[in-house]
Amino acid sequence: LRDAEHRRASRIPSQFSQEESVTMKESLKGAIQIPTVSFNPGEFNTTALAEFGEYMHRVFPTVFRTSFIRHEVVGEYSHLFTVQGSDPSLQPYMLLAHIDVVPAPDQGWEVPPFSGLERDGFIYGRGTLDNKNSVMAILQALELLLIRNYIPRRSFFIALGHDEEVSGAHGAQKISALLQARGVQVAFVVDEGSFIMDGFIPSLKKPFAMVSVSEKGSLDLMMEVNSTPGHSSAPPKETSIGILAAAVSRLEQTPMPNMFGSGLLKITLQQLAKEFSFPVNVIFNNLWLFWPIVSRLMERDNISNALVRTTTAVTMFNAGIKVNVIPPVARATVNFRIHPAQTVQEVIKLAKDIVVDDRVQYHVLEAVEPLPVSPFDDRALGYQLIRQTIESVFPEISIVVPGTCIAQTDSRHYTNLTTGIYRFNPIYLTPQDFSGIHGINERISVQAYEMQNR
Numbered sequence: 218l219r220d221a222e223h224r225r226a227s228r229i230p231s232q233f234s235q236e237e238s239v240t241m242k243e244s245l246k247g248a249i250q251i252p253t254v255s256f257n258p259g260e261f262n263t264t265a266l267a268e269f270g271e272y273m274h275r276v277f278p279t280v281f282r283t284s285f286i287r288h289e290v291v292g293e294y295s296h297l298f299t300v301q302g303s304d305p306s307l308q309p310y311m312l313l314a315h316i317d318v319v320p321a322p323d324q325g326w327e328v329p330p331f332s333g334l335e336r337d338g339f340i341y342g343r344g345t346l347d348n349k350n351s352v353m354a355i356l357q358a359l360e361l362l363l364i365r366n367y368i369p370r371r372s373f374f375i376a377l378g379h380d381e382e383v384s385g386a387h388g389a390q391k392i393s394a395l396l397q398a399r400g401v402q403v404a405f406v407v408d409e410g411s412f413i414m415d416g417f418i419p420s421l422k423k424p425f426a427m428v429s430v431s432e433k434g435s436l437d438l439m440m441e442v443n444s445t446p447g448h449s450s451a452p453p454k455e456t457s458i459g460i461l462a463a464a465v466s467r468l469e470q471t472p473m474p475n476m477f478g479s480g481l482l483k484i485t486l487q488q489l490a491k492e493f494s495f496p497v498n499v500i501f502n503n504l505w506l507f508w509p510i511v512s513r514l515m516e517r518d519n520i521s522n523a524l525v526r527t528t529t530a531v532t533m534f535n536a537g538i539k540v541n542v543i544p545p546v547a548r549a550t551v552n553f554r555i556h557p558a559q560t561v562q563e564v565i566k567l568a569k570d571i572v573v574d575d576r577v578q579y580h581v582l583e584a585v586e587p588l589p590v591s592p593f594d595d596r597a598l599g600y601q602l603i604r605q606t607i608e609s610v611f612p613e614i615s616i617v618v619p620g621t622c623i624a625q626t627d628s629r630h631y632t633n634l635t636t637g638i639y640r641f642n643p644i645y646l647t648p649q650d651f652s653g654i655h656g657i658n659e660r661i662s663v664q665a666y667e668m669q670n671r
């Protein structure tokens with residue numbers, strides 16, 4: 218069934234005319250120029266979000282006038298498309314992306330972050346990788362398929378959230394609730410979250426596709442120390458700032474336990490083993506013996522370290538009111554990204570056991586458990602369809618492996634609709650590209666974007 222479905226879908230040629238290639242890249246540039254920034258939960262650029270809705274109508278007219286596609290606006294600025302397939306016996310699937318972006322001050326950028334300027338074969342701008350590339354590629358591909366008289370057999374949904382960067386409570390969460398109220402269950406969901414990894418493992422020259430089948434959880438833990446205010450000319454031995462700084466420093470200096478043995482990473486490396494030459498292939502094929510060395514090596518780099526443990530990032534620190542006043546209160550917020558083999562409660566206990574200071578009070582601001590592992594065996598429809606599609610669009614990619622997403626995505630709001638949640642963005646990503654996500658000079662190559670439209 219899976220092979221047959223895949224062959225049918227491949228019948229429509231995926232070559233683009235020169236005019237189509239130009240249109241698709243200009244449409245992405247236009248999308249980047251609309252500053253759909255999410256600042257804080259509930260604090261968005263609503264003018265830009267409304268403009269983005271109008272922009273989609275303008276650049277994808279066929280999508281909006283096709284009789285078997287229903288378009289709904291959810292939560293004021295998010296969009297849900299229901300594409301009715303010809304065979305109602307097939308369970309629908311769902312494609313996700315988000316239209317909001319994180320803020321981007323001009324400083325440090327080679328071109329203004331909302332210019333969408335093209336330079337040396339790259340389109341620059343906030344959202345070119347996270348995640349307007351997906352928004353535009355999904356709709357662009359659908360637009361071009363419709364022009365080629367495409368009628369899908371299997372129904373599908375396209376859900377475009379407008380507040381992923383600040384939790385998804387107004388977008389993805391509402392779309393998911395709406396579909397649940399309609400009794401919808403989907404076969405699988407595909408969202409952002411992993412890429413075709415290029416140059417992330419120094420001894421591996423060939424790129425590999427990683428499809429994330431799980432996602433780390435998170436915990437925002439606010440730590441607070443109160444002390445009696447007074448004149449700074451006669452200070453106590455320790456102030457609230459000093460006590461909190463020491464507690465925060467202990468957390469930074471004491472990493473959470475290495476969970477290499479209890480996660481998916483062993484499977485990822487075993488599947489990757491054949492891509493390496495001797496001796497790495499032997500080491501990855503015999504992790505029962507070599508895991509202590511491998512797990513230590515993974516700790517050396519920030520990205521691979523994030524795959525082996527719950528990470529600890531002190532992201533906010535506030536204290537002090539005047540130069541000559543002993544500070545009454547000091548507060549710090551620590552953002553933990555929880556390894557799938559741990560729970561929120563375990564991480565809170567571990568943090569308290571590291572700090573061991575009862576003058577520190579703890580407040581959980583936000584907590585999300587890690588997501589369950591979606592099936593990726595031979596019978597897992599979603600995973601196998603994604604794998605086959607990667608193999609046919611990118612024949613040069615010799616391996617597709619399951620992995621864990623180190624960040625959080627809107628897909629976590631869809632666990633009520635399916636057990637098959639997969640995170641994959643069909644784009645080559647180098648460590649340098651990765652630094653552009655939420656950073657400076659975020660960019661996508663024109664060629665890579667064209668491939669994403671196939």
Ligand SMILES: CC/C=C\C/C=C\C/C=C\C/C=C\C/C=C\C/C=C\CCC(=O)N[C@@H](Cc1ccccc1)C(=O)O
Pocket residue numbers: 347381382383384409410411412414417418427435485486520521524622623624625626651654
């Ligand atoms: C064998 C493996 C060896 C080497 C490494 C190979 C691969 C590296 C693995 C992963 C790195 C690549 C990409 C994934 C990371 C992030 C990008 C994708 C999505 C970003 C989504 C995002 O930013 N989400 C926010 C959501 C959020 C917003 C507000 C409050 C909470 C959450 C986030 O997580 O911060």
Ligand SMILES: [Zn+2]
Pocket residue numbers: 315347348381409
């Ligand atoms: Zn994103």
Ligand SMILES: [Zn+2]
Pocket residue numbers: 319347382655
């Ligand atoms: Zn993001």
